[in-house]
Each structure stands twice: as C-alpha cells, then as structure tokens.
Amino acid sequence: MKAPLLRIDGLVKRFGGLTATDCLSLDVAEGEVHALIGPNGAGKTTVINQLTGELHPDGGRILLDGTDIVGLPVHARVRMGLARTFQIVQLMGSYTALEHVALAVQANAGHSFRFIGDARADERLTGPAREILSRFGLATRADRPVAALSHGERKQLELAVALAMKPRLLLLDEPMAGLGAAESAQMVELLQSLKGQFALLLVEHDMDAVFSLADRISVLVGGRAIASGSVAEIQADPAVRIAYLGEGDA
Amino acid sequence: MSPPQATGARAALAIGGLLVFLLALPFAADLLDVPATTSLVTRMLIYAIAAASLNLVLGFGGMISFGHAAFYGIGGYAVGILFQHARLSEPLFGMMLGTEQFLIAMPVAIVLGGLAALVIGALALRTTGVQFIMITLAFAQMLYFLFVSLKYYGGDDGLVVRRRNVLFGLDMRDAKTFYFVVLALAAAYFAFIWRIAGSRFGMVLGAIRQNDRRVAAIGIGVYRYKLAAFVLAGMGAGLAGGLWANYARFVSPDMMHWTKSGELMVMVILGGAGTLFGPLFGAAGLITLETVLSAWTERWQFFLGPILILIILFFRGGLSGLVALFSGRNR
Numbered sequence: 161m162k163a164p165l166l167r168i169d170g171l172v173k174r175f176g177g178l179t180a181t182d183c184l185s186l187d188v189a190e191g192e193v194h195a196l197i198g199p200n201g202a203g204k205t206t207v208i209n210q211l212t213g214e215l216h217p218d219g220g221r222i223l224l225d226g227t228d229i230v231g232l233p234v235h236a237r238v239r240m241g242l243a244r245t246f247q248i249v250q251l252m253g254s255y256t257a258l259e260h261v262a263l264a265v266q267a268n269a270g271h272s273f274r275f276i277g278d279a280r281a282d283e284r285l286t287g288p289a290r291e292i293l294s295r296f297g298l299a300t301r302a303d304r305p306v307a308a309l310s311h312g313e314r315k316q317l318e319l320a321v322a323l324a325m326k327p328r329l330l331l332l333d334e335p336m337a338g339l340g341a342a343e344s345a346q347m348v349e350l351l352q353s354l355k356g357q358f359a360l361l362l363v364e365h366d367m368d369a370v371f372s373l374a375d376r377i378s379v380l381v382g383g384r385a386i387a388s389g390s391v392a393e394i395q396a397d398p399a400v401r402i403a404y405l406g407e408g409d410a
Numbered sequence: 411m412s413p414p415q416a417t418g419a420r421a422a423l424a425i426g427g428l429l430v431f432l433l434a435l436p437f438a439a440d441l442l443d444v445p446a447t448t449s450l451v452t453r454m455l456i457y458a459i460a461a462a463s464l465n466l467v468l469g470f471g472g473m474i475s476f477g478h479a480a481f482y483g484i485g486g487y488a489v490g491i492l493f494q495h496a497r498l499s500e501p502l503f504g505m506m507l508g509t510e511q512f513l514i515a516m517p518v519a520i521v522l523g524g525l526a527a528l529v530i531g532a533l534a535l536r537t538t539g540v541q542f543i544m545i546t547l548a549f550a551q552m553l554y555f556l557f558v559s560l561k562y563y564g565g566d567d568g569l570v571v572r573r574r575n576v577l578f579g580l581d582m583r584d585a586k587t588f589y590f591v592v593l594a595l596a597a598a599y600f601a602f603i604w605r606i607a608g609s610r611f612g613m614v615l616g617a618i619r620q621n622d623r624r625v626a627a628i629g630i631g632v633y634r635y636k637l638a639a640f641v642l643a644g645m646g647a648g649l650a651g652g653l654w655a656n657y658a659r660f661v662s663p664d665m666m667h668w669t670k671s672g673e674l675m676v677m678v679i680l681g682g683a684g685t686l687f688g689p690l691f692g693a694a695g696l697i698t699l700e701t702v703l704s705a706w707t708e709r710w711q712f713f714l715g716p717i718l719i720l721i722i723l724f725f726r727g728g729l730s731g732l733v734a735l736f737s738g739r740n741r
C-alpha cells in the first residue's frame with residue numbers, strides 16, 4: 161500500500177494539567193477527505209495547530225510524505241504544500257479580497273524581496289487571483305476591503321486564499337461555522353467539486369456536510385480518537401452515538 | 411468616493427505642488443528677507459528622512475522600535491569620525507584613511523546604519539510587543555553609552571566637524587546649496603519609500619503589520635521580511651544622521667539618546683503613521699511647534715505635550731489626516 165500523505169503518530173499536547181491531544185494517531189491519504197469531528201473542546205483545533213506548526217507537540221511525530229515536519233516553522237510547512245483555514249478568520253482588515261488572494265499567489269511564486277514594481281498592477285498576481293475569486297462568486301467583491309465583507313464572504317475568502325496556494329493537503333477548521341443554510345450548501349458544493357485535487361482534513365460540526373463530503377471520519381473526544389471509519393461505520397458506532405452524535409437526539 | 415484616476419491625478423498634483431514649493435522656498439526666503447528659513451527647512455527635511463525611515467518599520471511594518479536614533483547617531487558619527495581622521499591624517503583601524511568626500515562618507519553612513527540595524531534587528535525581532543520596545547531601547551542606550559565613553563571622539567562633548575563634506579565643486583557652506591543637496595536626497599528617499607510601499611515587499615510588510623499569523627499561514631517567513639525592513643530603515647536613518655553631521659557640523663551621543671528616538675516616534679505619529687508624507691508633515695510640524703513655542707515661552711515643552719495629544723486624539727491619521735480633511739479627501 162502507498163504511504164499516506166499525512167501520518168500523525170502518537171501525538172501528545174498538554175496545556176498544564178490538561179491533555180488536549182492524547183496519543184493521537186491518524187492518517188490522510190492522497191486525495192482523501194478525512195473528517196475530524198468531536199464535541200467542543202475535544203482538541204480539534206489543537207491538532208490542526210500542531211500540524212501547521214503554530215503549536216509544538218509534547219510528543220509524537222507528524223510525517224508529511226514520509227518526512228517528520230515537527231521541527232519545521234509554519235511557513236516552511238506551508239511551502240511543502242500544507243495550507244489551512246482558520247476557525248476564526250484571520251485576514252488583513254485594510255486589504256481587499258483581491259489583495260489577499262494575490263498575496264497568496266505571490267507567496268507561491270517565490271520570495272517577495274522585490275522592492276520596486278507595483279504589486280497591485282502586476283497581472284501575474286492579480287490575474288490568477290481574480291480567477292480564483294470568481295470561482296467563489298466573489299468577483300464583484302474583489303476590490304472591497306475585507307472589513308466590508310460579510311462573515312460568509314470572509315469564510316469563503318479564507319478558502320480562496322488557501323486554494324491560491326495550490327496545496328497538497330488542506331486543513332479546514334470549521335469552514336461552515338456561522339454560515340447560513342444557503343452559504344453552507346454552496347460551500348459543500350464547492351468542496352465537492354474540488355474533491356480529489358488535494359487531500360483534506362476537515363474539522364466541522366455540520367454533520368450533513370461531513371457525511372456528504374468525507375471518505376473517512378475520526379471522532380475525537382478529550383483529545384483521544386474514540387473511533388475511525390467510513391461514514392456508515394461511524395453512523396453505526398454505538399460509542400460514537402453516546403459520546404457525540406447522540407448528544408441532541410438520544 | 412472619487413474614481414482612482416481622479417485621486418491619482420490629484421495626488422500627483424499635490425506632490426508636484428509640494429515639490430515646486432520646496433524648490434522655490436530658499437528664493438522666497440531671500441525675497442521676504444527671512445533667509446534663516448532655508449536653514450530651518452533643511453533641518454525639517456533631514457528629520458523628515460529620519461522619521462520616514464522609522465515610519466517604514468513603525469508605520470508600515472507595525473514594529474514599535476524605540477531605538478531608532480541609534481542608527482541616526484551612527485550615520486552622524488560615520489561622517490564625523492571619517493572627517494576627524496582625514497583632518498589629522500590618522501589611519502582608521504590601522505589601514506583606512508578618513509575622508510571629507512560626501513560621496514564616500516555618506517554611503518559609509520548609510521551602510522553602517524544598515525549594518526547596525528542588521529545586528530540589533532536580528533536579535534530584537536525574535537521578540538514582539540513590549541519586549542521588542544524594551545530591547546530596541548536597550549540597544550540604542552548601549553550605543554549611546556559606548557559613544558559617551560569614546561573619549562578619543564569627544565565622548566560626552568561630541569565631535570566637531572569643522573567643514574562640511576566636499577561634493578563636486580559645490581559650495582556646501584552656502585545654506586542654499588546645502589539645502590538643495592538635502593532636498594534632492596529627501597525627494598529620492600521619499601520616492602524610494604513610495605515604490606517600496608506598493609511593491610511585493612511592501613504588500614508583505616503591510617500584511618505582517620495587520621496579521622502576522624495569516625502571513626505565516628500563506629507560507630511567508632515573517633522574520634526575514636521584518637529584518638529586511640528594519641535594515642532598510644537603519645540605512646535611511648544613517649543617511650539622515652550623515653546629513654545632520656554635515657548640517658550642524660557637530661555630532662554627539664545625544665543623537666542616539668532615547669529622547670531622540672522618542673522625538674522621531676512623535677514625528678511619525680504626529681504626521682500619521684503608515685502614510686507616505688506623514689513623516690514630512692510630522693517633522694515640519696514638530697519643529698515648527700518647537701520653534702514657535704520656544705520663542706514665546708521658556709517652558710515650551712509644558713505646552714507642547716497637550717498640543718500633540720490634542721492633534722493625535724482629534725485627527726485620526728495625525729497631520730496627514732488633517733491635510734486630507736482640508737483637501738476634501740475623506741477616507
């Protein structure tokens with residue numbers, strides 16, 4: 161069997177007395193959508209932050225394509241093809257939507273030690289950026305500062321920025337959170353259409369979205385994976401039903 | 411909101427007007443029989459360069475450096491020390507001779523300002539927030555005390571530069587000639603900052619100021635871009651310091667004192683941090699206030715504080731905000 165694109169092996173993260181990631185192992189294959197679900201405070205974002213390098217694990221390994229990336233800084237991991245979106249959007253208030261995506265295109269094109277040319281007038285940056293924005297239906301919003309965008313549009317912009325980086329593995333931290341029903345459906349459809357172009361680790365509370373997108377689901381409770389399997393397997397798993405899915409309608 | 415073309419044309423017109431004003435100023439000063447104005451504005455332009463260089467890190471990059479005067483002082487001492495060695499024909503570091511040549515001394519001042527910024531920035535930029543403010547301050551004060559202790563170069567008393575540097579056949583002693591030399595360099599430096607602000611590097615720098623987490627997440631190593639901005643700023647301060655040494659024909663450790671760093675910060679904030687011409691307005695504004703108030707009362711500093719606070723509180727974007735308000739550009 162082919163080695164997975166991402167392999168997490170015995171990952172441990174403690175915050176003081178709290179073990180937020182408790183000896184977690186999971187993997188994501190090339191092109192696969194692996195959903196990571198679990199109740200609030202289960203440690204999902206903490207896992208993502210360790211994958212990107214914002215948090216340093218207390219133990220375990222993270223292998224991307226067979227290389228241990230635990231020692232690498234955030235930007236170096238990104239350059240290896242790891243992109244993310246944030247649960248709470250992280251954008252530059254005064255920059256337009258176009259400038260955000262263009263900056264990602266720029267970062268992908270190599271170093272930015274270019275001091276003279278006008279970046280905003282550079283077709284090599286704005287061309288691809290406009291194309292990506294229009295794919296998200298954000299073309300008419302391109303020249304607005306993000307401060308003037310709706311919450312849903314900002315969530316979409318986060319994803320557009322991530323896609324502009326042409327990732328091999330995309331980490332999405334609750335892309336539907338706070339979206340209306342129509343926006344959510346649009347987001348699911350978009351992700352559906354991109355499926356297979358890159359591997360996806362999807363953290364999401366919206367179960368309909370998870371069930372329609374995921375190839376595999378892992379359930380995280382208290383930092384520990386209590387179950388992992390196909391959509392059908394997870395839906396049928398009694399432990400999962402008690403710990404998580406059953407919460408509302410048991 | 412007016413279309414970008416109109417705003418661009420208006421901005422070009424305003425810049426052109428400013429340049430014509432500055433070019434005509436020494437002649438107008440002679441005509442109006444206030445020749446000292448030329449020297450006063452020379453001083454403003456030198457400070458404008460220093461403040462513009464600080465604005466690069468403080469305004470565009472969001473790094474609150476409280477030790478910027480260190481690089482300004484180093485630029486000044488570069489000119490001063492080179493001059494002293496040329497005058498006494500004493501070798502410097504056992505090999506190099508001093509120089510009185512503007513075209514040698516000034517590049518040395520710029521490069522040394524940049525090198526000092528490279529060393530200090532490489533260490534200080536590993537921290538952020540209050541720690542960064544304190545570390546930059548500490549480094550600058552270290553340099554201040556180093557130059558206080560260098561008795562050979564005048565120590566506390568500073569170093570007199572008997573003659574201004576030599577540039578081609580120009581009469582640098584003439585206030586008007588020297589003014590135009592400074593104006594040319596100031597114009598070039600502001601043009602440089604303008605290009606940087608809109609460049610790929612400038613986009614990264616502005617993004618770092620607003621959200622460095624986002625910048626790292628798109629694969630850009632924040633540290634090296636901050637350091638590059640810090641070095642460019644150090645070079646600009648070195649340029650300003652070298653010009654000051656020529657202007658005042660005197661350098662002293664006071665050029666590096668933390669109060670000088672504070673003064674530069676006030677200019678940037680007063681003028682409008684992160685705007686192109688803010689540092690020019692800020693330098694002109696602060697020097698004007700100082701001049702007017704000190705002619706009026708001995709306790710001028712007592713009045714300066716509240717005035718600065720009022721301007722900063724009531725005009726978002728400092729004096730640039732005020733200028734924009736009057737020119738009807740409400741953004």
Ligand SMILES: Nc1ncnc2c1ncn2[C@@H]1O[C@H](COP(=O)(O)OP(=O)(O)OP(=O)(O)O)[C@@H](O)[C@H]1O
Nearest residue numbers: 175178180198199200201202203204205206207247
């Ligand atoms: N920087 C931190 N310092 C201390 N504790 C933290 C830190 N970050 C997270 N935690 C704690 O670790 C646990 C896991 O948090 P995490 O944000 O990873 O949960 P989550 O699964 O993403 O939750 P949610 O669904 O609400 O986003 C929580 O108990 C949280 O309070």
Ligand SMILES: [Mg+2]
Nearest residue numbers: 204205206247
């Ligand atoms: Mg979370």
